[in-house]
Amino acid sequence: MRSVRPARIILSLLIWPLLAAGAGAPADLDPAWTALTNSRPQDVLRLLRRDASARAERLAWAAGRIGAQPASDASMREAEAVLAELAPGPDEIAAEAAYLRARIYQMHLSEPDFPKAAQQYAELAARRPQSHWAQLGLVKLGLLKLYLLPDSTDPAADRLAPAEALLPRISEPLLRRDLDLQIGQAGIVLHQPLARYLPHLIAAEQVGGITGTAGEDLIVQIGVLSERGGDWARAREYFERYLANYPTNVRAFTIRQKLEAVNRRLAQEGGA
Amino acid sequence: MRRLRARLGLGLLVAAFTASVYWVFTRSEPVIRHREVTIYFAHWQIERGPPDGINAAIKRYEELNPRVHVVQLQIPGATIYPQWMRSNLAGDTGPDLMEWGAWLPGEKDIPARYFAPLTAELAKPNPYNRGTSQEKIPWQDTFHDKLLAPKRDSPDPGQIYAVNITEVTLRLFCNVELMKEVLGRVVVPRNFDDLRKILAAVKEFSRKTGRPISGLAGSRDTTRAVAEAVFVAPLIGVAQRLDDAGMLYLYNRQMLAAYLAGRWRYREPAVLAGLQLVREATNAMKPGFIQLRRDDAMIEFLRGQALFFFYGTWDATSLRRLAPFKIQPMKLMQAMPDDPEVGRFVVGQGGEGIGETSLSMYLNKASRHPAEALDFLKFLTSVPGNQLFTDASLWLPAVNGVVVPEEIRNFRDYQEGLSVGQAPYDALGTEVSTGWDRNFYHLTGDQGSAEQFAAAMDAAMPAAMRMDLNAEMRATLVLVKPQDPVIAGWAGLAGEKAKTRREEAEASQTMSEGLALQMQLQLAKTKPAP
Numbered sequence: 027m028r029s030v031r032p033a034r035i036i037l038s039l040l041i042w043p044l045l046a047a048g049a050g051a052p053a054d055l056d057p058a059w060t061a062l063t064n065s066r067p068q069d070v071l072r073l074l075r076r077d078a079s080a081r082a083e084r085l086a087w088a089a090g091r092i093g094a095q096p097a098s099d100a101s102m103r104e105a106e107a108v109l110a111e112l113a114p115g116p117d118e119i120a121a122e123a124a125y126l127r128a129r130i131y132q133m134h135l136s137e138p139d140f141p142k143a144a145q146q147y148a149e150l151a152a153r154r155p156q157s158h159w160a161q162l163g164l165v166k167l168g169l170l171k172l173y174l175l176p177d178s179t180d181p182a183a184d185r186l187a188p189a190e191a192l193l194p195r196i197s198e199p200l201l202r203r204d205l206d207l208q209i210g211q212a213g214i215v216l217h218q219p220l221a222r223y224l225p226h227l228i229a230a231e232q233v234g235g236i237t238g239t240a241g242e243d244l245i246v247q248i249g250v251l252s253e254r255g256g257d258w259a260r261a262r263e264y265f266e267r268y269l270a271n272y273p274t275n276v277r278a279f280t281i282r283q284k285l286e287a288v289n290r291r292l293a294q295e296g297g298a
Numbered sequence: 299m300r301r302l303r304a305r306l307g308l309g310l311l312v313a314a315f316t317a318s319v320y321w322v323f324t325r326s327e328p329v330i331r332h333r334e335v336t337i338y339f340a341h342w343q344i345e346r347g348p349p350d351g352i353n354a355a356i357k358r359y360e361e362l363n364p365r366v367h368v369v370q371l372q373i374p375g376a377t378i379y380p381q382w383m384r385s386n387l388a389g390d391t392g393p394d395l396m397e398w399g400a401w402l403p404g405e406k407d408i409p410a411r412y413f414a415p416l417t418a419e420l421a422k423p424n425p426y427n428r429g430t431s432q433e434k435i436p437w438q439d440t441f442h443d444k445l446l447a448p449k450r451d452s453p454d455p456g457q458i459y460a461v462n463i464t465e466v467t468l469r470l471f472c473n474v475e476l477m478k479e480v481l482g483r484v485v486v487p488r489n490f491d492d493l494r495k496i497l498a499a500v501k502e503f504s505r506k507t508g509r510p511i512s513g514l515a516g517s518r519d520t521t522r523a524v525a526e527a528v529f530v531a532p533l534i535g536v537a538q539r540l541d542d543a544g545m546l547y548l549y550n551r552q553m554l555a556a557y558l559a560g561r562w563r564y565r566e567p568a569v570l571a572g573l574q575l576v577r578e579a580t581n582a583m584k585p586g587f588i589q590l591r592r593d594d595a596m597i598e599f600l601r602g603q604a605l606f607f608f609y610g611t612w613d614a615t616s617l618r619r620l621a622p623f624k625i626q627p628m629k630l631m632q633a634m635p636d637d638p639e640v641g642r643f644v645v646g647q648g649g650e651g652i653g654e655t656s657l658s659m660y661l662n663k664a665s666r667h668p669a670e671a672l673d674f675l676k677f678l679t680s681v682p683g684n685q686l687f688t689d690a691s692l693w694l695p696a697v698n699g700v701v702v703p704e705e706i707r708n709f710r711d712y713q714e715g716l717s718v719g720q721a722p723y724d725a726l727g728t729e730v731s732t733g734w735d736r737n738f739y740h741l742t743g744d745q746g747s748a749e750q751f752a753a754a755m756d757a758a759m760p761a762a763m764r765m766d767l768n769a770e771m772r773a774t775l776v777l778v779k780p781q782d783p784v785i786a787g788w789a790g791l792a793g794e795k796a797k798t799r800r801e802e803a804e805a806s807q808t809m810s811e812g813l814a815l816q817m818q819l820q821l822a823k824t825k826p827a828p
Contacts, residue, residue, distance in 0.1 A: 055790060062787025063799070065663055065780055086790060093783030122789065129782050158789075165808055173815040200801055204808045214543045215816045237417055237802065238456045239449035240809055243545050250544030274443050276717045277546045279649050 058086045067093030076108060081119045084108050089126065092134055102134050118157060124150045125159035132166065140174045151195065161198045168192050168205045172212040186213055186222060203233035207244070220255050227251070228260075242272055246281070253284060258291045333360075333367040337671045338393030340383075342375030343657060347615035348464070351691025352678070358686055359677045366670050380405050387412045392662045394671035398460070399658065400451035403728045406769060407453075410777035413660040415457040415806075418799065419672060420445070426680030431699040437461075437676070441696050443655050450549075451658075453777045456806030461679050462655035463687060464612075465694040467709060468523055469627040471607045471617055473599065476511070479503075480605065484626065490528065490575065490633040497582040500605050514579065515604035516587025517595035518735070524608050524630070525576040526725070530718050531632040532571040532643035536562055537718045548719030550726045551817055554767040557726075557759065558824035564752035564759070571640040573741060573748035575633060580742045588738060611709045612656075615692045618705070629713055649715025655696035727766025733758045764821065771817035774810050781807040 061069035070090030074083050091105035109130070112123035124146060132143035147163035147170075154160045168189040175188075189209050196202040207230035213223020230236070231244050249264030265285040269278060339352065349372055356368045371393055373379045380402050386392040387408065398408055420438035427433050432440040441462060448460040470487075477484055477496075480503045487493040497513035504511045514524065537548050540556045548556075556562055562569065580587070584598070592609065599607035600621055607617070608630055617625055632648040635641050659678075665671050677683040684697040694702065694709055702710065725731045733755065741751035781803055788800035 059787045059790030062783045063791070063796075064787075065784060067783050070783075082790070086786070089783040089786035093780055097779075122786065126782065126786065133779055133782065162804060166811075169808070169811055169815060173819050200805065204805050208808065208812045211543075211812055211816070215819065217542075235801075236456065236805070237421075238452055238454070238458055238806075240456050242449065243543075243547075246546055247544045250541075250546060254544065272444060274653065275446060276649060276654070279714045280546050280716055 055080075055082055055086055058083075058090070062086065062089055062093065065093070067091070068095070070094075076104070081112055081115065081117075085112055085119050085123055085126075088112075088123070092126065092130065097134065099136055102130050106130050118159070121150060121154045121157035121159040124153075125163050128163060128166070132170065140170055144170050144175055155195065156197065158198065161196050161201050164192050164196050165201050165205045165208075169208055172208060172216075184218070184222075185216055186218060190226075199233050200235065203230045203235070206230040206233075207236070207240075220251060224248070224251050224255060242268075242275070245271070246277060249281070249284070253288060258288050258295070261288045262292065334365045335667050335670050336367045336369060337395065337665075337667050337674060338369050338371055339395045339659075339674070340371040340373055340393040341397035341657065341659070342373055342379040343397070343612070344372045344374060345612055345616050346619050347612075347691035347693050348657070348687075351687035351689075351693060352463075354686040354690035355678050355683045356674075359674055359683070362677070363670075363673070366667075366674070368674055383408070387662070387664075390664050392664065394662055394665040394667060395659050395675060396662060397657060398660050400447075401725065403731065406728075406773040407776050409451075409459045409660060410453040410773060410780075412663055413459050414663045414665075414668065415454070415459050416461065416661060416672070417457045417802065419676075420458055420461070424676045424680050426677045426683060427699075430681035432681055432697070437679070440681075440698055441655050441679070442653050442698055446654050447656060448658055453773055454806045454810045456802065456809050460658035460660045461675055462696040463657040463659060463678060463684070464655065464691075465653050465696050465710075466610050466612050466656045467650060467653065467712065468527055468608065468610055468630065469614070469709065470630045471599070471609070471614070472626045472628050473602060473605055473621075474624040474626050476602055476605050476623070480511075486628050487631055489631045489637070490531070491637055491639075493631065494578060496605070497578075500582070510584070510603055512584045512598070512604045513582030513606060515595035515599040515607040516580070516583025517590040517592050518588050519592035520595045520607070520609050521580055521583070521587065521738075522725070523610070524579045527608070527630045528575040528579050528632065529572040531575070531634070531637075531648045532568045532640055533718050534648055534716045535643065535645040536566070536568050538645065547717060550719075551767060551770045551813070553719065553726050554730075554763045554770065555817070555820040555824075557763045558767065558820065564755040565749070568643040570748050570752055571643040573751055575640060577741050577746065577748055578639075585743070588742070611706070612693065614706065614709070618692075627708060629711070631713070632715075645716070647713070647715035649717055650713045653694075653710060653712055657693075657696075726763070727769060729762035729765045729769075730759065733762045760826070764824075767817055767821055771814050771821065774814040774817070778807055778810050778814060781810075 058070045058073050061067070061073065067090040070086055071094055074087045074090070076084065076087050078084055078087065088105040088108040091101055091108070094101065106127055109123040109127040113120050113127055128143045128146035128150070131139045131146065144167055147167040150157070150163050151160045171188040172185055186209055189205065189212070193202060193205060196205060206226045210223045210227035210230060213226065227244060227248055231248055236244060245264050245268045249261050249268060252264065253261035262285065265281050265288065268281050269285065272278060341348070343349070349370065352370050356370060359368060360366065373382050383392070383396060383398070384405070392412065398405070398413070400406070421436050423434050424432065424437040424440060427435070427440060438445055438458065442465055445458055445462060448458050448462065452459055474484060480500055481496065485492070485496060487496060500511060500513040540548060540552070540561055543552070564573070595607060596613065596617070598604045600617070602623065611627070614627065629650070633640050633644050634647065635644045637644060659675060661668060661671055661675070678687065679697055681697060681699040684695045685700045687693070688695040688700055689703060692703060692706055694706055725734070737751060737754040737758065740746050740754045741748060785800055785803045785807065788796050788803060
């Protein structure tokens with residue numbers, strides 16, 4: 027027992043500066059974080075104070091303010107003011123605050139300010155490139171570049187290219203997957219050549235973990251688009267995977283027909 | 299005198315108290331509830347069958363879970379349910395579990411606003427399947443179609459919000475005795491041309507005998523079902539032409555965007571051919587059918603005044619219990635490439651799919667007892683729970699491993715073939731659907747024609763399609779915005795589960811955001827000049 031007591035003192039001394047700086051014990055905020063996950067942001071505003079000393083508490087309050095209804099520009103400005111105070115710090119709370127601030131400009135104001143949101147995502151990525159929130163911000167920046175921000179140099183420019191340029195900066199595989207998927211789907215909607223967008227869809231699918239109908243659609247898409255591009259082997263691979271995973275889907279009949287056709291092509295070319 | 303009054307008053311008080319005690323203990327709700335938790339299960343399937351099936355499952359569930367009481371709320375559909383649902387959800391008084399359908403007009407935003415996603419739970423085995431053929435299989439994969447409709451109708455392509463209780467399809471219910479009277483034998487149509495000939499024979503029989511008999515029982519509701527079934531065949535080629543994404547399936551948002559971009563029109567030959575088929579089918583209904591509802595058509599059929607009643611297998615139990623004649627369910631076969639009228643526009647056999655599960659139940663985000671509500675859903679969609687439902691309702695099960703009763707086994711005899719997409723071209727959204735109904739008179743009767751109807755639709759649809767695509771986009775955004783605080787919440791919590799849920803929420807949000815931006819772009823590109 028005697029040996030434990032000094033250790034406790036030392037531990038307390040180590041923790042004290044953190045507490046003083048307002049890091050707070052994570053367990054204290056669990057009800058607030060849980061309320062946010064349950065889409066009950068109004069509970070967070072009841073539980074927490076805007077001017078709390080703990081940075082994490084203020085962050086949770088701001089997240090609650092963003093989600094609470096009725097939402098208005100005034101409530102978003104309130105949230106943004108708190109996030110702006112938190113954003114310059116050196117920790118993940120600061121990075122998350124900067125990310126949420128950009129989200130307010132992109133999604134939550136009645137008149138979104140896309141260039142400002144893009145600028146904040148870019149600044150966050152420059153300042154804290156390995157932070158999860160900076161990485162997620164790069165995905166959102168990619169979406170802005172694909173659909174909303176005008177190309178500064180050439181109006182006829184390839185809209186995929188600016189988003190593609192962000193990919194090497196995203197080191198988290200799941201986030202990179204998400205941007206790859208978005209570039210691939212945007213390529214279809216923007217009527218880009220197949221060779222421009224299909225590799226992105228394949229890259230996204232290979233990471234895996236895409237749930238719901240999106241994952242199922244993607245397997246069909248890669249099979250069909252590969253067939254259209256004359257890549258019979260890849261088409262066969264994805265058609266077979268689809269039939270193995272979704273044999274009762276309404277598309278299975280067509281895919282069986284396509285698989286037969288692809289197998290015939292492969293046999294003709296000696297690739298079977 | 300004063301003492302008498304006091305005694306009288308005391309006597310009255312005792313009498314009132316005794317009467318109250320009697321009332322409380324004999325007439326009203328028990329003072330002390332025996333079960334700690336009550337969950338409410340609301341749906342509109344008040345036909346014969348489902349309420350019995352759900353009651354059977356509830357009875358067994360309550361035996362297994364003595365602390366939980368499940369109350370089945372049967373709310374009439376059509377006009378009442380949507381209003382009832384929205385007002386209760388908005389007032390935070392909604393039941394724990396609720397039925398919802400993507401086709402309910404003006405209710406597209408409901409799942410995103412009020413329901414909780416079940417994706418994470420669906421990835422795990424259903425504990426009530428222990429000891430059955432579905433043990434250890436992820437809950438999602440125990441459904442016959444792996445939850446096709448909840449995936450397709452999800453406002454968020456990465457999430458699944460519902461589980462299904464039953465499986466339905468559309469069938470031509472035939473009055474066997476009447477068919478023998480008209481044709482001398484039972485003839486099962488093998489394609490649309492066979493049906494065309496049967497309907498012509500009924501018309502001739504009615505003319506000769508003077509009996510008011512129609513080929514098809516008619517109503518506004520059943521007409522939509524007939525139209526959607528026969529309209530499809532010539533549209534398969536159109537859908538293939540528009541399938542840029544290579545999904546072999548077109549979502550409503552894609553059809554709407556393609557229309558706005560001028561890539562298809564109702565007046566184009568293949569669509570006109572489909573409309574011609576709808577006209578042929580509805581001409582076999584009695585005049586004025588468009589003013590009638592489903593129940594009117596059912597009565598017409600049950601009175602022996604129509605050879606066929608075409609609607610969902612959800613009406614089969616009611617028909618069997620009410621009809622004084624033998625009923626044979628048949629498939630309404632689509633037109634084939636050799637069809638003498640429209641064959642040149644048909645690229646192949648249209649399919650019914652391989653059974654689509656239905657009666658989608660959603661978990662209210664504001665449920666007071668989400669764990670118990672989810673647990674009851676798991677029981678109802680387990681092999682033993684769904685078996686109880688199936689046996690008592692005579693509706694098809696949604697779950698693999700359930701034994702299908704002999705009486706309904708042939709409902710699963712599906713026609714395989716090519717598919718079109720999420721909805722036929724009459725129901726791409728609320729406004730399109732309303733426009734279809736409003737202009738339908740141009741298609742039917744002596745004065746109507748496919749060309750007239752197509753012209754009316756093409757005049758009205760640019761605005762309607764724009765409104766519907768805009769509504770789709772707004773419904774998607776409704777889902778995107780609230781995810782920011784949800785993601786922050788998962789990020790704040792420690793542990794692997796929270797990390798996984800954060801990652802899922804981030805991926806789903808990005809996918810939905812991408813879809814909303816696609817729709818925004820398509821709306822902007824096709825915006826009419828002021």
